[in-house]
Amino acid sequence: MASISTELIHHPYTPPDSFAAPQPGVFKASTVIFPNVAAMREREWKDKSGYTYGLHGTPTSFILEERLCALEGGTQCLLAPSGLAAIAIVSLGLLHTGDELLIPDNAYGPNKTLSEGELRHWGITTLYYNPMDPADLAAKISDKTRLVWLEAAGSVTLEFPDLPALVRVCKSRGVTNALDNTWGAGLAFQPFDLLPGSGETLGVDISVHALTKYPSGGGDVLMGSIITRDAGLHMRLKLAHMRLGIGVGVNDVEFVLRSLPSIALRYQAHDATARKLAHWALQQPEFVQVLHPALPNSPGHAHWKTLCARGVDDVAAAGPGNAAGLFSVLIDPRHTSAQVDAFCDALKLFKIGYSWGGPMSLVVPYELAEMRTTWPAWLAKGTLVRFSAGLESAADLQADLQQALQKLHS
Known part of the structure; x- marks a missing residue:
């Protein structure tokens, strides 16, 4: 007979899977157990078809990602340990030495200091544009511009830009845009459908959301999300997310899931x-x-x-x-x-x-x-x-x- 410690670790009982309750279960793991070596080798971490390692998601984090997609109208979601971390993943995942980044002058301050600090040290140039003048954005986009940040409303001063016009400028020049959508929260407007009912499909490329704010609602959780509709763009960000080892605590995921219905x-x-x-x-x-x-x-x-x-x-x-x-x-x-x-x-x-x-x-x-x-x-x-x-x-x-x-x- 095995010792009690071995028996407790390898106890064969598993509960039935028919349990249902208002809140999803909380699944925490670093190690994920595979039934055999073949399953370990075949399982894919890049989609939600299975589980490979806690850093790549558990049923709890997958549920939050899908619900956030429903909130903002996207199709793919990544979770980060703060809103600023989500911003950083976008800039780090899409920019390289020699590239140019455009940020509205009224942007969230830490986004600007990240660009003036680490991004500048890595040879990425940052320019600031007038968010209330789409022509100023158009004039500052160059052949080196790879990413444009947007905010609606602006940080601290709360001026509201002509967001569809800014998005049109980016799309006309073939430049990826990313919106800090923390203020809108998926409720003031739909970032991926800026002109509903108009017959024109127009939306941002990326929506970043500080879940620290309204999705959490308690002032006690730090978390961020990155949502897209473009599978290729999502995969570029997902690979950066994985290489940087970005993860979130599942207990924090639980808190956001609990608050999201309200x-x-x-x-x-x-x-x-x-x-x-x-x-x-x-x-x-x-x-x-x-x-x-x-x-x-x-x-x-x-x-x-x-x-x-x-x-x-x-x-x-x-x-x-x-x-x-x-x-x-x-x-x-x-x-x-x-x-x-x-x-x-x-x-x-x-x-x-x-x-x-x-x-x-x-x-x-x-x-x-x-x-x-x-x-x-x-x-x-x-x-x-x-x-x-x-x-x-x-x-x-x-x-x-x-x-x-x-x-x-x-």
Whole structure:
């Protein structure tokens, strides 16, 4: 008889496979067991026909990938340990020494610092274009350009570009484009079908999503995704993903799977609160400009309305899931940076912290001049503060903002 340790490791019992529950099972593995050598040699890691090693996926991660494809309208998905890691995989997988990369000047900051750091060290050139001017993008594409990053809405300043026009420029020049779709989350618009009902098929090549935000919804998970519809492009990225040894923890996958069914309801709630607060902010003399795509005077509002609120006249009451939960304000430049910091410190419900999409409202002041190559012509002068509306009462959040404004005058 075998020792108890051997018996426990090699115990023959397996449970029946008919178990069903609202949440998928959590399968964790580094090693995957094969029935025989022939099966090990025949099994293919590049598709979902079987399992070879934990880094290449388990039933749990495969389920999340497929559900994310349904959310964004893609057909293939890769998971990464953060949104920034997903961005890095795209740039590292598609660019080589001597290539050129174009990034919108309002892009997510770590994407820019990655390009100015590692990519530059590896001989890849980065140029910045005006996201509100498709002609500027067209003028800057050269025969060395291999990748164009897109964002809608822009990071921090939330201007909304003419996304279909930017995609058309890329396609007319044969250049791959990748969209940071974290703000849209697959709910504000469909990245692979930008003109539904028009008879024209137009979509981005790649959609990158920081699952850290709305898909997680708890402020406690870091994860990213890369979604495509092009099998060849997906395989180029998948090979880079494999060679870099990129993987995600299955417990984190479990958390995102648990939150995903409620994403539309939560997105709608964040959206509704942010719109109420943004409209209130318009009435405050301390704010010289309020940035929120659904506001008629916000940069790119017409583009947002065409893409995200098609056929809706009253955008303040536009349907659920059209504008996320972010808004920014520019505080009158007569107020010092110290006063703006004191305003942020005085907030009680809005906590100071990066990221967004969780239950708690957040606030961050930014030094915008340090983040842009030039001050955008469509922005007023002042100190920028970005707010993320959480799931608290809108009335309570408004009262919190109101009491904190007193600090601007003290």
